[in-house]
Amino acid sequence: MSDTILEVRDLKKYFPTPKGTLHAVDGVNFAINKGKTLGIVGESGCGKSTTGRVILRLLEATDGDILFEGQNIRHFNKDQMRRLREDMQIIFQDPFASLNPRMTASEIIGEPLLIHNKVKNKQELTERVAELMELVGLSPRLVNTYPHELDGGRRQRIGIARALALKPKFIICDEPVSALDVSIQAQILNLMQDLQEQLGLTYIFITHDLSVVKHFSDEIAVMYLGQLIEKAPARDLFSNPTHPYTRALLSAIPSIHLDHKMEREVLQGEITSPINPAPGCRFAPRCKYAAPECTSREIHLNEINDGHFVACAMAGKG
Amino acid sequence: MTEQANTQDLLSIEDLSIVYEVDGETTYAVNGLNITLKRGETLGLIGETGAGKTTTALGIMGLVPNPPGRVVSGKVVFDGEDLLQMPKEKMRGVRGNRISMIFQDPMTSLNPVMTVGEQIAEVILIHEGVSKKASFQKAGEMLEMVGIPAVRAGDFPHQFSGGMKQRVVIAIALACNPDLLIADEPTTALDVTIQAQVLDLMKDLKSRYNTAMILITHDLGVVAQVCDKVAIMYAGEVVESGDIRDVYENTKHPYTRGLFGSIPDLDHSVGRLNPIKGMMPDPTDPPSGCKFHPRCPDATATCAASEPAPVLTETGHVARCLMLQSMVEPTDVNRVQG
Numbered sequence: 001m002s003d004t005i006l007e008v009r010d011l012k013k014y015f016p017t018p019k020g021t022l023h024a025v026d027g028v029n030f031a032i033n034k035g036k037t038l039g040i041v042g043e044s045g046c047g048k049s050t051t052g053r054v055i056l057r058l059l060e061a062t063d064g065d066i067l068f069e070g071q072n073i074r075h076f077n078k079d080q081m082r083r084l085r086e087d088m089q090i091i092f093q094d095p096f097a098s099l100n101p102r103m104t105a106s107e108i109i110g111e112p113l114l115i116h117n118k119v120k121n122k123q124e125l126t127e128r129v130a131e132l133m134e135l136v137g138l139s140p141r142l143v144n145t146y147p148h149e150l151d152g153g154r155r156q157r158i159g160i161a162r163a164l165a166l167k168p169k170f171i172i173c174d175e176p177v178s179a180l181d182v183s184i185q186a187q188i189l190n191l192m193q194d195l196q197e198q199l200g201l202t203y204i205f206i207t208h209d210l211s212v213v214k215h216f217s218d219e220i221a222v223m224y225l226g227q228l229i230e231k232a233p234a235r236d237l238f239s240n241p242t243h244p245y246t247r248a249l250l251s252a253i254p255s256i257h258l259d260h261k262m263e264r265e266v267l268q269g270e271i272t273s274p275i276n277p278a279p280g281c282r283f284a285p286r287c288k289y290a291a292p293e294c295t296s297r298e299i300h301l302n303e304i305n306d307g308h309f310v311a312c313a314m315a316g317k318g
Numbered sequence: 319m320t321e322q323a324n325t326q327d328l329l330s331i332e333d334l335s336i337v338y339e340v341d342g343e344t345t346y347a348v349n350g351l352n353i354t355l356k357r358g359e360t361l362g363l364i365g366e367t368g369a370g371k372t373t374t375a376l377g378i379m380g381l382v383p384n385p386p387g388r389v390v391s392g393k394v395v396f397d398g399e400d401l402l403q404m405p406k407e408k409m410r411g412v413r414g415n416r417i418s419m420i421f422q423d424p425m426t427s428l429n430p431v432m433t434v435g436e437q438i439a440e441v442i443l444i445h446e447g448v449s450k451k452a453s454f455q456k457a458g459e460m461l462e463m464v465g466i467p468a469v470r471a472g473d474f475p476h477q478f479s480g481g482m483k484q485r486v487v488i489a490i491a492l493a494c495n496p497d498l499l500i501a502d503e504p505t506t507a508l509d510v511t512i513q514a515q516v517l518d519l520m521k522d523l524k525s526r527y528n529t530a531m532i533l534i535t536h537d538l539g540v541v542a543q544v545c546d547k548v549a550i551m552y553a554g555e556v557v558e559s560g561d562i563r564d565v566y567e568n569t570k571h572p573y574t575r576g577l578f579g580s581i582p583d584l585d586h587s588v589g590r591l592n593p594i595k596g597m598m599p600d601p602t603d604p605p606s607g608c609k610f611h612p613r614c615p616d617a618t619a620t621c622a623a624s625e626p627a628p629v630l631t632e633t634g635h636v637a638r639c640l641m642l643q644s645m646v647e648p649t650d651v652n653r654v655q656g
Contacts, residue, residue, distance in 0.1 A: 043509035044480075068429035092514065151597055152367075182365035182536060186580035186593030193590065196561065215582030215591070238584065254539030258563055269512045271478050291637060 004067075005202050007031040007056070011064035013054050020276040024050040026226035028064075029301070032219075033113060034169075037203040038216030040233065040250075041210060047270055048206045049064055053170040055204070056088055057081060068170070076194070089163040093175035095155030099147040105112035105158050106143040109133065113164040132161040157191070164195065170202045178209065189216060206247060210253050214238055219307075222246050225274050225282040228301060232308035242310045245283045250296040266268075281313065289314050327395070328530050329355040329378070329498060334392030336377050339385065345601045347373040349554040351392070352628070355547075357497065358528040362541030362562070364577070365551035368598050371534045374551075376498045379530075380409050380418055415445040418491040422503035424483035428475040434461070434486045435471025441493045460489040463556075464519060481512035488520065495527055502534045517544055520582065538581060542566065550574050553599055553609040556628075560635020570637040572614045608640060616641055 013025040023046045030040045040048045054058045055066055057073065066073050073084060077082045092098035099108055110129045112118075119125040130140060136157040147155055156176060165172055174194070177179050177185040189212065195201060213220055214234050221231040222243065230243040248265040269286050280295035281287070287294070294313045301309040336348040348370045353577055355361050365371045376382045378394050380401060396417065401409065421427040429437055438457035440449060448456070458468035464485040466478075467574055473589035475483055484504060491499055504515040504520070510515040524531055533545055542562065549559035550573065558571040569575050596613040599605050605612050612619035618640075626640045 042512065058394075150392065153597065182538075182580045183366060183576060183594040184597070185594075186591040189582075190590055190593065210510070211582045211584050215587070237589070248511055252510040254513075254517070254537065254543040255582065255584065256538045256542050256566070256578070257585065258542050258566055266514060270481060270512065295477060 003034045004031045005034045005069060006204075007065075007067040008055060009065040009067070009159045011051065011054060011066065013050055013059060014062045017275060023274045023277055024274060025061075026277075028226075029230050030221055030225075030228065030231060032204065033124045034202055035196070036218045037165075037205050039205045039207065039213035039220040040223060041207060041213050041220060042223035043249075043271065045225075045274065047274075048204055048223050049174055051223070052090065052174050052204060052206050056090055056172060058090075082116075085099045086166040087169045088172070089166065089168040089170070090174060091156075091159050091163050091176045092171045095152055096147070096178050096179070097160050098159060099155060101147055101188055104144050104146055105133070105138070105150070108147075108158055109165060112162060118166065128165070130268060132165055135164065135195070136161045137187075151184075151207040151261070152180050153187060156180060156188055160179060160188075160195070166197070167199070168201070170204075171204065172204045174206045175208070176205075177212065178207065184294050185212075192216075196262050205236055210250060222249065225271065225277065227282060227311065228306075228309075229283065229312070230310045231301065232305075232310075236305070236308050240305070240308070242304060242313075243283075243312045244287050244289055263281070281311070326356055326420065327354045328359075328397060329353070330393075331374075331378070332393045332395070334374070334377055334394065335390040336382055336387060337371050337390055338387050341451060343602050345606055346388075347601060348377060349604075351551075351554070353532075353549055353554055353556065353559075355498070355530050355532065357530055358524075359547060360524065360533060360545045362545035362548040362630060363532055363534045363535065363549060363551060364538060364541055366536055368542045368553075369551040370554040371551055372502055373554075375502055375532065378500060379413055379417060380404075381413075384430050391542070411445070412510060414441055415494045416496050417500065418496045419492070420484075420487050420491045420499065420501040420504045423507055424480060424487045425475075427487055428483060430475055433472050433474055434478070434489075438471075438486070438490050438493055439492055445494045456493070457489075459495050460490040461486070463492075463523070464489045464570075465515075469480055481508055481516060484508060484516055486520065488523070490514070492527070492529070494524060496529060497525070499531045500530050500534070501531060503536070504533070504536070505540065506537070513540075513652040520544070538577060550577070553601065554605055555609060555638065556636075557610065557639070558635065558637040560631075561610045564631075564633050564635045568631065568633040568635070570631050570635075570639075570642055571610075572616050573610050574637075576613075576615075 009029055011025055011028045013026055015022040028051060042048045043062045054061045061074060076084060104131045109132050110125050113125060113128055119128060133140060138157050158284050180188060186302050205213060205216050217234045220234050220237045224245050230246045241250050248267045251265045267286055273283055280297060281299045284290040284294040299313050301311045304315055305307050331351055331353040334351040338345040338347055351374060377389060382389060389402060435454060435457045436591050438460050439453040442453040442456050458471050459466050461471055466482060466485055505516050535541060536622055537548055545562050548562045548565050549556045552573050558565055558574045576594035582591060594613050599609060607622045607637060608626050611617040621640050626638045626643060628636045628638050629642050631637055
């Protein structure tokens with residue numbers, strides 16, 4: 001356990017709404033080892049982005065512990081948090097909305113260095129920015145361009161360079177390639193992979209794209225309505241999906257292989273409301289295997305195989 | 319290029335070119351495009367942002383905004399008639415009736431202050447000349463057909479989820495039982511499990527009514543699951559096209575190969591992806607010769623100098639690449655185009 005960089009325990013984030021309490025993240029547990037990638041997948045509204053934001057304390061957790069390098073950061077004060085931000089960064093989904101349109105590429109990349117007093121003078125700043133731009137494959141001639149002059153791939157490279165400016169250990173990547181075309185997406189994924197090897201980064205990779213997450217992650221956690229319902233090493237999850245929701249999710253991916261007609265488990269209906277959820281398994285109303293015991297008690301993650309956890313009352317019962 | 323269209327073809331696009339002219343700068347959106355489609359067939363039109371997919375669709379519908387858009391040349395022959403020569407009045411009777419379109423974003427293509435029932439009934443009322451009551455009756459039936467209870471006809475779009483809104487849009491598009499449906503990224507805004515439901519629905523309805531469909535997407539997987547034919551677009555041109563199995567299994571064009579190399583394959587793990595280098599060319603200043611040559615791993619000096627013509631591959635589909643041209647005679651490729 002010594003190489004665990006981040007661990008969350010029973011993490012909860014509730015939002016009060018006029019209709020009741022929205023359980024966006026509801027009792028999530030996981031740990032990540034240094035230099036590894038944990039993929040978090042799920043559909044819109046499952047709480048994956050909220051989980052990422054709560055870990056970085058961009059949103060305050062309602063309950064639970066966030067241990068970063070052994071320290072519980074949930075109760076860190078402003079000063080401690082500020083220092084911690086050097087180690088924990090985020091790359092956002094939309095490189096169109098997450099960059100300040102009034103700042104040039106070099107200003108955006110250099111801003112964290114200035115805020116954290118990492119450079120002594122202007123020359124050092126220019127040098128560091130040039131290094132970072134080279135690291136992410138941005139041409140030096142782009143230093144004075146504004147985000148609107150650049151395409152999505154280059155903008156995302158700026159977002160990555162900015163996230164790397166403070167030499168973080170850990171980066172949350174929130175749908176970093178979802179807004180990009182496939183050929184550009186592959187370039188960015190390769191870049192992120194190279195950076196991970198070069199700099200020993202640890203990633204949480206949040207996405208709805210299952211083929212990307214399989215390619216990119218060591219371990220994958222599947223979320224449904226605020227809860228982790230299955231977690232396993234990437235290959236294991238795809239070869240042996242156990243939770244009925246995971247199975248439906250995987251079988252819904254349109255394969256590029258013409259003869260690959262996976263046995264489809266088409267889900268009935270749509271995601272139910274995360275407001276004041278009923279006790280027990282949240283997937284039960286849409287699950288064809290649901291039995292009375294699914295809703296009579298809370299269902300917790302259970303290890304069914306080496307490192308393969310699933311939260312299903314029916315798992316292992318055939 | 320101008321030979322008589324095959325009489326069996328429902329749609330035959332010949333040499334279509336569309337430009338946008340803004341501030342004296344010309345954007346070449348679609349350049350000499352050829353596509354054919356028979357009744358009941360589904361064509362997947364694949365390409366990345368800026369490839370000209372949506373402009374092609376708007377060109378077929380006669381909806382290219384003018385100005386700044388302009389159809390420079392070509393024919394769009396639909397059921398024997400050139401839509402580009404058709405008077406506006408008559409075209410209005412075709413659009414939404416015999417050809418209809420589904421747009422990408424169901425959140426913005428529905429009117430937020432009309433009930434979904436009214437929006438479906440409106441199309442029927444305009445095109446079928448039936449009574450208001452009958453049109454509402456049919457609207458209810460259409461809703462049931464796409465899997466939404468007819469009692470919800472009185473609800474407004476915001477009362478539906480994304481997947482259901484897209485079903486409503488499909489109901490509107492199919493209300494007049496069109497011969498041709500153009501679906502522009504119909505499932506891109508949806509989650510995968512909802513996408514699977516919507517694609518199943520579209521496949522089912524298409525086969526039930528023998529509707530021909532052009533499915534515009536960037537997703538090679540969606541096309542593999544739904545389409546009979548495929549056309550890959552790059553910088554306003556179709557670079558490779560034909561029977562889906564042939565194109566997917568005997569890929570010839572370096573751009574198509576690059577697309578396949580860019581997506582992680584669920585069945586075979588690779589350490590690294592094999593992306594296409596560089597970016598899409600600037601459409602106001604397209605490269606000389608083959609438009610893909612600056613990014614092509616196989617490019618030679620010839621590729622920058624001359625434009626490739628479509629050639630028939632050994633296996634029977636069409637690709638536009640100079641490396642193939644030397645091997646195959648460019649005979650009669652128009653017949654199999656599309």
